[in-house]
Amino acid sequence: MLEAAEYTLPGIKEDGGLVNAFVRYTPVAKKTATPWAHTGPQVALFLLHGVAYHKESWLPTLEHLFEIQNATPTTAFTIVEAWSMDSPNHGRAAVMNDHLLQAFPGGVAGTQWARAVNLFLKSGLIAPGTTVAAIGHSAGACILVQATDGHPLDRPPFSSLIMVEPPMITPEMLKRGREENAPLIRAVDAARARKDIWPSRAAAKEWFAKRYPWRRWDPRALDLYVEYGLRDLPSATYPDKQGVTLATTRVQEVGGYVHYEDSFAAMERLKVICPAMPVHCIFGSVIDINPIEAQMDIANEKVGRKMRSIVRITGAGHLVVQEAPRNLAVAIWGILHEEYHQSALPAATSKL
Numbered sequence: 001m002l003e004a005a006e007y008t009l010p011g012i013k014e015d016g017g018l019v020n021a022f023v024r025y026t027p028v029a030k031k032t033a034t035p036w037a038h039t040g041p042q043v044a045l046f047l048l049h050g051v052a053y054h055k056e057s058w059l060p061t062l063e064h065l066f067e068i069q070n071a072t073p074t075t076a077f078t079i080v081e082a083w084s085m086d087s088p089n090h091g092r093a094a095v096m097n098d099h100l101l102q103a104f105p106g107g108v109a110g111t112q113w114a115r116a117v118n119l120f121l122k123s124g125l126i127a128p129g130t131t132v133a134a135i136g137h138s139a140g141a142c143i144l145v146q147a148t149d150g151h152p153l154d155r156p157p158f159s160s161l162i163m164v165e166p167p168m169i170t171p172e173m174l175k176r177g178r179e180e181n182a183p184l185i186r187a188v189d190a191a192r193a194r195k196d197i198w199p200s201r202a203a204a205k206e207w208f209a210k211r212y213p214w215r216r217w218d219p220r221a222l223d224l225y226v227e228y229g230l231r232d233l234p235s236a237t238y239p240d241k242q243g244v245t246l247a248t249t250r251v252q253e254v255g256g257y258v259h260y261e262d263s264f265a266a267m268e269r270l271k272v273i274c275p276a277m278p279v280h281c282i283f284g285s286v287i288d289i290n291p292i293e294a295q296m297d298i299a300n301e302k303v304g305r306k307m308r309s310i311v312r313i314t315g316a317g318h319l320v321v322q323e324a325p326r327n328l329a330v331a332i333w334g335i336l337h338e339e340y341h342q343s344a345l346p347a348a349t350s351k352l
Helices: 055-071 091-096 110-121 139-147 171-180 183-192 201-209 219-228 250-258 260-273 292-298 325-339
Strands: 002-009 020-027 042-048 078-085 131-137 160-164 230-232 244-246 279-284 309-313
Touching (some): 002 055, 020 055, 020 091, 042 110, 055 131, 055 325, 110 139, 131 325, 139 160, 139 260, 171 183, 183 250, 279 292, 279 325
Parallel strands (some): 042 078, 042 131, 131 160
Antiparallel strands (some): 002 020
């Protein structure tokens, strides 16, 4: 069982003053259970979501992760809290920033989100004495890599970084992807044409449940998307409409996909941080968004991007957070054990 608490931080004026929204999850021991015991180093997780999603996307994975911790006695480490953050134009943050976001028709740049991450890291909100392990899904992985920029390499902001399906490519890959109309390119057109108004959340859920990719999701993930990925109307985009719409507008979603410079910058930055801190990759076994050549290049040891480990989640694709939260939790738990010099769980690492 997890307790959730919402937090906000005022945004950076130079970045438009966009409000930043967070949720802190902490474990709650059952009354009949042994009181929660903090053993070994105390770890705080910090998590970012992908484009078009929201900070609560991580809740099913975190619920499974804390269940594993409860069922697996260890003195190696203890996860004491998990912080998840909305991009300023996603989820609850998008609702709070509704009118301010009209000034960003090209979307929020990754550097803006990365600066907001560092604002949080300096806020004093993270439990004192903890070490921070960062986990990013899709675009969130790129942002976490960018957030290390400016930090001394001997004092990185995170004790380790776990990248889940990072969509990192080079300019050459982007050129080839455009020529071949690759899935990552088609996502832009899909976002521009996406249905984004329903009469109610119930109607929206019924619509999603029949269509790809939502029909592949864990039921809990879909429920959370209907709750947090949608917002009530009217909005700044639809001031004369009723019902519900996407919290992340189509314009902002497209902006998230076409900021390719974030992907390029992350690929270059990995060359610098991989020798300085543990970096891990988790991929789905289904190749649906990230081409295998891009995955291999992310882990190209010849240019300095040496991963501490690489894990594949069987049967899941790019949206592994939504499709296989339990298996993802097992993989994350195994990686954390590796970081704290304990034997990993059966989900052993494997090379590409």
